[in-house]
Amino acid sequence: MLPHSLLLCLLFLVPTSTSTSGTDGGFTFDGFSGGMLWLDGVASISSRALMLTDGAPQSIGRAFFGRRFDSISSFSTTFVFVITPPYPDLSGHGFAFTVSATPPILDALPSQYMGMFNVENAGNVTNRLFAVELDTIWNKEFRDPDDNHVGIDVNSLVSISTHVAGYYNPDGTFSELLLISGEPMQVWVDYDDSSHLVNVSLAPYLQHKPQRPLLSTTLNLTSILRSSVYVGFASATGTVRSIHRIIGWSFNPDGAAEPLDYSVLSEVIQDVRRADQRSHSHIPKQVLIPAVTMSVIITLVIIVALYVCMKKARGSGEWEIDCGSSSFTYKDLVAATSGFSDKMLLGKGGFGKVYRGVLQASKQDVAIKRVSPESKQGMKEFIAEITILGHLRHRNLVQLLGYSRHKSELLLVYDYMPNGGLDRVLHGQDKQSLHWVCRLNIIKGIASGLCYLHEEWEKVVIHRDIKTSNVLLDNEMNGRLGDFGLARLHNHGTDAHTTHLAGTWGYIAPELARLGRATKATDVFAFGVFMLEVACGRRPIEVNDSGEPVLLTDWVTDVWESGSILKSVDPKLEHYVREEAELVLKLGLLCSHQAHIARPSMRLIVQYLVNDVLLPDFQPSFLGLTSRDEDFDQYIPACPSVATTMTGLSGGR
Template sequence: MPPHSLLLCLLFLVQISMSYSIGGFTYDGFSDSMLRLDGVASISSRSLMLTDGTLQSIGRAFFARRFDSVSSFSTTFVFVITPPYPDRSSHGLAFTVSATTDSLLDALPSQYMGMFNFENTGNVTNRLFAVELDTILSTEFRDPDSNHVGIDVNSLESVSTHAAGYYTPNGTFSPLKLISGEPIQVWVDYDDSSHLVNVSLAPYLQHKPQRPLLSTTLNLTSILPSSVYVGFASATGTLRSIHRIIGWSFSPDGEAKPLDYSALSEVIQDVRRADQRSRSHIPRKVLIPVVTMSVTITLVIILALYVYMKKARGSGEYWEIDCGSSSFTYKDLVSATSGFSDKMLLGKGGFGKVYRGVLQTSKQNVAIKRVSPESKQGMKEFIAEITILGHLRHRNLVQLLGYSRHKSELLLVYDYMPNGSLDRVLHGQNKQILDWVCRLNIIKGIASGLCYLHEEWEKVVIHRDIKTSNVLLDNEMNGRLGDFGLARLHNHGTDAHTTHLAGTWGYIAPELARLGRATKATDVFAFGVFMLEVACGRRPIEANDYGDPVPLTDWVTNVWESGSILKSVDPKLEDYVKEEAELVLKLGLLCSHQAHIVRPSMRLIVQYLVNDVLLPDFQPSFLSLASRDEDFDQYIPACPSIATTMTGLSGGR
């Protein structure tokens, strides 16, 4: 063949697999052209294979060129997930729009899906938007709704979710099994003028549904920078799933070009033939080492479990914990949740999932936290929550009813809070607006609960993770503080023995970030940020017009310096008492002062909130003072504070 003919053939093949223009690109099957691959991702059988079936692996692929503007973008792609078993898979894949590919290098596999790790999930500095196709299923009970689609912003906690499926032309919802091994097409569209994100799914070769599966209002301009990368992230955990992208079209402005289904069908056939070859032929030289290694690992695990159980029994920590709560059988909790059905799912986080349940004997509604084996919240946190919360009794604390365990699973049973978390209500995730009376009542209630923990119980309890997502609302919209997995207790008059940094960024006091020492004062700092968040309706850290993260305390202080502090009150509040709002805002700033010695005790905070004691007058300049007692005395002559002892601490978590 003449050289020029060979060159034309090569150009033609590239044209088949990928077409690209300044306005976007289309892959009808994949080559290495214009792709940045990371982790175990590779091009195989003309498909983009994000994970190759290895355990605890991450695979990512980004279009190599950065887009300077994605004002109203549109994308569609076809994926295939090949699970190791018909009813189990891990952990899914996600379409991502990210400020940089480097920010994902510290990401973890399993539930973090190659996008986040246990420290940075929830940080606004991630500047990442994703549509996740979550396929992790219960290991005991199979439910077709257990896989779902979610819209994520900087966090593993989706702002909007729905069981995987699509709406037929007559409006009927038809579920889809993401791990069926069959190709499925996804459409993601964002309109910058309406700030509307639409996500749709359909079986391969079916038309795009008229009604989207998810439709959520998000201002991505305030979340993402002007210049972004687009691509995919995927991860496996303890199961050998393979995640593939068969075809992909993207447009940064306008509708994405349609995919060539005849070309994609050939790619799908190639993928199926490759899978059949890999399943039907396992070389003996590979099989023998694998079997030998499996036997060895099994023996090591059995030995380790024996040693652990023997040690646990000897130390008195083997499950029978003195917590003041009755235990439930695993069978009771399975029955209460209809087999941990996704229809009973209330939410999920780094620890696992929370389900609503109805106890069969008493017909009582409960919430069941199911800590997954891969959770960052392990045995120590589980025992801490049982031991501490099991003895506490206060109207503004979530009541622990009992616990259970099954094999490697840990379960906690609480009172059911029908109105969910304050975080979801406050920030509009369920389209409910809290009036001022309700917000002030919640602030007073949580202050009373913290006063009980710090001052009134037989021991001092340092919560260490006070935030709106850990405040749940009962049927009368009263706030109750929960999640004591990070809490530590000590005797009155002594220090807490913890030197490990814990908490959530935005709520962490400066001395805690610097020294890792949790005290009453660090709890008060977090409560101060909490008060500001409730009054302002803004998150603890938000990006400014230049994309830089700004702490809520700084934002409120700047508003105060520019005029009236009341201008920082949530604009959704049409009616509020100005004197009460001003008290909450100034008290929130005082509690979150950079110097721990200035922050008032929880008992004094409660007195301020109920007007038993008047809040001393101070100016914004007082908030920037350093830790010098004479400066504080000059500005606030009589401001009792915690006067927390910051002695050397050892041990702990």
């Protein structure tokens, strides 16, 4: 096998036969029959069309224009595509138009990763990738509201803006389009560098570009794509196969794209249809439906069998949990802690005690949580933590290394965090202090970790106990979120079923206190309070001179209303960047807004913090409004909230 670097060079040096014509550095493909494209995976030229995927399951296909553009400003592109599914009412994953500052990723994955990302890099800001996805997960019998949609992606599989596929008629009515209909359709993508506005339109083939775009989003692409870029397409199939074809494509890096020649494209479409008829590419219904039915039955049998086995095992006291981490023997952990000596004790809480340990075999420093048998929720928290955290992998989450059970004792083994809990450092219980750069880095890191939990992992994880004492600091003072004993998970596109109040006072959202229902929005509220606590150096609830409790959110708002919000910055900070501190304080207040619909999603919070998106301007008076107030809609910042953001990998990506 060739090394990745060499393979990449070979891929990019092989021209394909495609003809182009270009103006001002742009190009136009009226069919594909000769010229320069970089092809990867199963992508090929067939019947004068660019075939991204050939119908094989679990495959990826990518095609990029044969040279980089030194820069793009107000670019425009349009393309005509046809998606041929195996059967008219069942399809797998779709494809995306991409603009990337880096070459295609060789180890990108198929299925929901759409040939753009893999497990490790999905969501990383270093990807420097903008995409317009056409997501075609669709099943006529089991349709999800997020299926068959168009989305705008930035560095991630989670779209910052989505809409069901279709177009707006001149009279303002909306007509939905089924992307897997097998009929040709046209897409237009326009970006205005002066207004930072991205418009995406979709329409049936040969129909004029709609006056009202399907998607319109403000996005500073210059900050995301700062260097030269590649433009092209990425596509993938999953278990269910589809064929994705591009019939024609026009692109201009600085101005309007040249119109396509529909007379030529119509001939190409006829060639494609004749090729499909010859190859008999559809899977017969009498073969597909029994296969799918049998797969569902087998899956249900396995689930029931596992449930019965786990129930019996728990009843007998003998069990193992697949948590993605190795198990330790009780003897190993006794030796690591010198018999759980008091000199190795790091701290204790309602769950039990935490010890520092050194594993004898590897000499690795670890932290061992010894769950108390008297804890009423000990077993529940233990199982929740090892089944959730054991599968998670993120640089800003505390890594679970394994677990052990000895009689009634439950033990969790983690990476050791030498600088302890953030609360001790922040509130002066330790001698060291945190400068502004370190505090901002911790805030960004925890935001990235929460974004992974909410939007990037295979399930949605609601942490339910975000606070400074659950953020630990590694040897480089990076923040890592831990303690997943209260965490709950659910599928993307669905709601959590938790109705039990959990969390810490001061971090608990108003709706959580009323209804006891934990959501992504309640996690965002707690993160907002966390941001304010880090920036102000004050606890979420403090007692004033009159002996009355004062919420940190109310105190910062009062300071803002009385003058400058920067007066609430921790007085121990001698040097800080005023613009960064103001951003953190205002974003913290927005995240902890009493109306959950006003809170931004974690994806958007990360973009605010790294300046990919500008925080909308709002006044302190907005923080006191509720969704029932008449003026609420006009004051709410024009950005996707956590209440409206789509988060499914296969649906609202």
